[in-house]
Amino acid sequence: MNKTVIPRAALLATLALALAACNNRNADGGASSTLVVQESADIPTLDPGTTYDTGSGQVVENLYETLVTYRGNSLSDLDPLLATEWETGQDGREYRFALREGVEFHSGNDFKCADAEYTFRRNLVTNTSDSGNWFLSESLLGTGSNANDDRSITWERITNAVRCDGETLVFTLPKVDPAFLAKLAYTGQSIVDSAHAKEIGEWDGTEATWRDAVGKDLTGSPLAQNPSGTGAYRFLSKNATSFTAEAFGDYWGEKASIKNVIIQVVPEQAARQQAFLRGDADLIETGGRPIVEEQLRGKPGVAVLDDLPDLGAFGLSMNQNIQNRELLGSGRLDGQGIPANFFSDVNVRRGFVAAFDVPTYIEEVQGGKGETRNFLLPDTFPGYDEDLAAPKFDLDAAREAFRRAWGGQVWEQGFTVNATYRAGSVSAQTAMELLKRNIESLNPKFRVNIQSKQWSEIIEDGNAGREVLIITGWAPDYADADNFVHTFYASDGYYQPRSNFRDPQIDGWIREARTTTDTERRAELYGQVARRAQEQAYYVLMPSNPGILAYRDTLQGISEETFNPMTSFRTGTLWKDLSKS
Secondary structure, X not given: OOOOOOOHHHHHHHHHHXXXXXXXXXXXXXXXXXXXXXXXXXXXXXXXHHOOOHHHHHHHHHHOOOOEEEOOOOOOOEEEOOEEEEEEEHHHOEEEEEEOOOOEOOOOOEOOHHHHHHXXXXXXXXXXXXXXXXXXXXXXXXXXXXXXXXXXXXXXXXXXHEEEEOOEXXXXXXXOOOOHHHHHOOHHXXXXXXXXXXXXXXXXXXXXXXXXXXOOOOOXXXXXHOOOOOOOEEEEEEOOOEEEEEEOOOXXXXXXXXXXEEEEEXXXXXHXXXXXXXXXXXXXXXXXXXXHHHHHOOOOOEEEEEEEOOOOEEEEEEOOOOOOHHHOEOOOOOOOEOOOOHHHOHHHHHHHHHOXXXXXXHHHHOOOOOOOOOOOOOOOOOOOOOOOOOOOOOHXXXXXXXXXXXXXXXXXXOEEEEEEEEOOOHHHHHHHHHHHHHHXXXXXXXXXXXXXXXXXXXXXXXXXXXXXXXXXXXXXXXXXXXXXXXXXXXXXXXXXXXXXXXXXXXXXXXXXXXXXXXXXXXXXXXHHHHHHHHHHOOEEEOOOOOEEEEEEOOEEOOOOOOOOOOOOOOOOOOHHHOEEO
């Protein structure tokens, strides 16, 4: 995304104005009680109902709260938050939540069951493509679609799915969903102030108007402009270059130590680094491990937390039914192109998998950090089978696979494949160059042409099946293996158009795993998917990439024991749990 470069003088003026605004409200305000964060991305929305990006999520999770949250650094254990306890019934299809009393929204309104009921109904009704409400709808309505795309969705189905029984919130699912509780911990399912929302012009929550709200874009909604949550911080201001918030004095839990928070949009990496090293920013978007290792680690006032859990999964999609003739060259196996179904031959895929030099990628791109993977699932997630060996870089095996591919035609005739990577991504470019070099070394008739494209183009073309070979990745919406396995491997998964394979065996295992609460059986099923997927070489797998975080050493509360990337992508903890010395 292209952004306007903001002069440093303008940034300093913005910071001064933001600090002044905060200090006018807090007499004890100042640098020691202000958290300053600088990053390149803007904050698209403050409405939980459409929050589906990290820029928005880092703010929403501090202004609002969910029913449940992750316990410490665990990815599997959940604790009550706005709920106090819950119980299940109807063989796992009903959840009844007791809600916390004595909680106020930032507006001064009391938190009641009606607010939670309104929140979840609003998410089911709107359910836009720019939100994560599709996975809530899958759980509660049996479909990820909204009522515009699935006419079987009715007001009755929505109201039966989520309702208040006195002050107890009741969810009724059409079938068991073992990931349901984890979905409720997602930031986008934060509880909104229903009375405040209706007062400022949001959907009124009634049957008479629900159809008009279906699929409505919430990015710039009234709640996005004027949020009211129960979180430890309340909104002050937001513009194109900064966001400010202050500690909420009537917060129900332990009060925040840091009184003011400022997030600044600073597009230039060098400007962010300079501010960080001067101590003008406590946290910055660093640009990854190489920047931290080479330019920040060891500098005065800088602390580093390393080897953080990697919750992403990345691989190269090999499209088995390419929908773009312009990328096919001759369209035949004659050395000048490929047919649209080139990757439908398992031996072609096996050749590409064996030709990807993962150890060199780890060394050159990740500074020696990371491990080979056997599956597109983070190895920190339940369901990852550590006993399954990962694919190996083996040019002899790649050569033999290509000799068998397409009955020998690939080896005899050769091919020209067009691969795409994201413009500006050094890691993606290096991955493609490694693959190109190794494949072309096998046979002079093999050609891999690599080109860069803007991210928006890759998303559009990849999701329409118009790319041949691209890097595909996913970060979790909720901490459950299903969020990865279904996304990458199911015939109706999100990334199916990028790979265009359909495997009935895998589909059956995924369906079963989605409807059983037996943890051991789910792990067994995901292990079967992993083995089958590796045997069929559906993806070129990229290694894990442990995270690294640089922060000013005056900032307290960041540690391995508390760091949870499902809680916050920037610090691994909420603002309220931080302090400054």
